[in-house]
Amino acid sequence: METERQSQTEGGVATRLDDVWITIVWNDPVNLMSYVTHVFQTHFGLSREVAATRMREVHEHGRSVLASGPREKMEVDVQAMHSYGLWATLQRSGE
Amino acid sequence: MRGFRAEGGSAVAELDDEERLVVARIIADVALLLGADAFGEDYDAHPAPTSDIDDPFEHLRGFEESIREPSDPAILRLLPNAAPTDREAADEFRRLTDGELRATKVRRLRRMWDQLSGGDGATGGDEWVVPADEALATAAGLTDVRLVLASRLGLTTDDDAERLHHEIDLATHALETDDDGVLPIDHERVWLGMLYQALTWLQETLVEFVATDGEETDV
Numbered sequence: 001m002e003t004e005r006q007s008q009t010e011g012g013v014a015t016r017l018d019d020v021w022i023t024i025v026w027n028d029p030v031n032l033m034s035y036v037t038h039v040f041q042t043h044f045g046l047s048r049e050v051a052a053t054r055m056r057e058v059h060e061h062g063r064s065v066l067a068s069g070p071r072e073k074m075e076v077d078v079q080a081m082h083s084y085g086l087w088a089t090l091q092r093s094g095e
Numbered sequence: 096m097r098g099f100r101a102e103g104g105s106a107v108a109e110l111d112d113e114e115r116l117v118v119a120r121i122i123a124d125v126a127l128l129l130g131a132d133a134f135g136e137d138y139d140a141h142p143a144p145t146s147d148i149d150d151p152f153e154h155l156r157g158f159e160e161s162i163r164e165p166s167d168p169a170i171l172r173l174l175p176n177a178a179p180t181d182r183e184a185a186d187e188f189r190r191l192t193d194g195e196l197r198a199t200k201v202r203r204l205r206r207m208w209d210q211l212s213g214g215d216g217a218t219g220g221d222e223w224v225v226p227a228d229e230a231l232a233t234a235a236g237l238t239d240v241r242l243v244l245a246s247r248l249g250l251t252t253d254d255d256a257e258r259l260h261h262e263i264d265l266a267t268h269a270l271e272t273d274d275d276g277v278l279p280i281d282h283e284r285v286w287l288g289m290l291y292q293a294l295t296w297l298q299e300t301l302v303e304f305v306a307t308d309g310e311e312t313d314v
Contacts, residue, residue: 085238
């Protein structure tokens with residue numbers, strides 16, 4: 001029953017307001033902490049302090065949510081992270 | 096090998112002939128993995144042309160309905176699955192970005208290879224000169240090379256990386272003390288591991304340059 005209702009609301013409403021996606025950056029053993037911090041500063045426009053905090057979150061907790069918004073925007077962010085060699089994924093918020 | 100440091104607005108490292116050859120070769124290998132033409136082909140005869148490689152995949156990409164996930168784990172690390180829990184989103188992302196990402200990565204590697212191989216932008220001698228505005232792109236290119244080496248070395252966790260350092264220390268010690276008959280040494284693995292460590296260190300010094308440079312221009 002629950003699934004039926006869900007599939008009805010999800011059918012063909014890709015632009016509804018609550019369709020928020022997130023960009024997650026994951027830890028890996030290769031990327032340097034200084035490099036990840038600088039990439040976060042450069043791409044997400046974060047201050048050095050905030051960028052370093054996010055970097056430590058990735059390193060210590062395995063992942064950090066770096067952005068949220070429309071799917072298209074998250075695709076741009078994830079593509080940028082892949083271009084820098086960072087391991088990033090996108091998914092619907094709340095999943 | 097000497098790490099990067101600021102000299103006249105550029106980042107300058109020093110690599111001797113053999114080091115340059117080794118680094119240039121691994122750069123070319125990674126580009127090959129990404130689907131580029133072999134960098135070395137036209138090197139001996141004349142400097143490599145750069146004008147026609149702006150987007151080597153322009154004519155090939157974009158028309159494909161879907162692009163399959165790379166089966167080589169090293170390539171998959173360069174072009175990872177963007178949505179492991181959502182097949183549709185992952186496929187869509189790959190279809191939209193695969194060509195552009197490959198082209199960007201190959202272009203960066205080509206530029207680095209040229210600088211190290213006496214082609215366009217090379218200064219000759221032992222110096223590897225990276226202009227300030229190319230420093231971050233070069234650091235990204237070094238990341239791609241290190242990601243491929245790490246994949247070949249089986250480094251998937253932080254502990255794996257620690258173990259590799261330990262392994263190399265042991266092997267180096269064994270070789271220095273002529274004790275290598277006692278300890279079985281995988282020479283190829285140690286060699287790749289040492290190359291990985293050297294590139295890590297080189298990248299560290301370059302990122303330090305980038306970070307410091309950024310602070311100066313912010314003022």
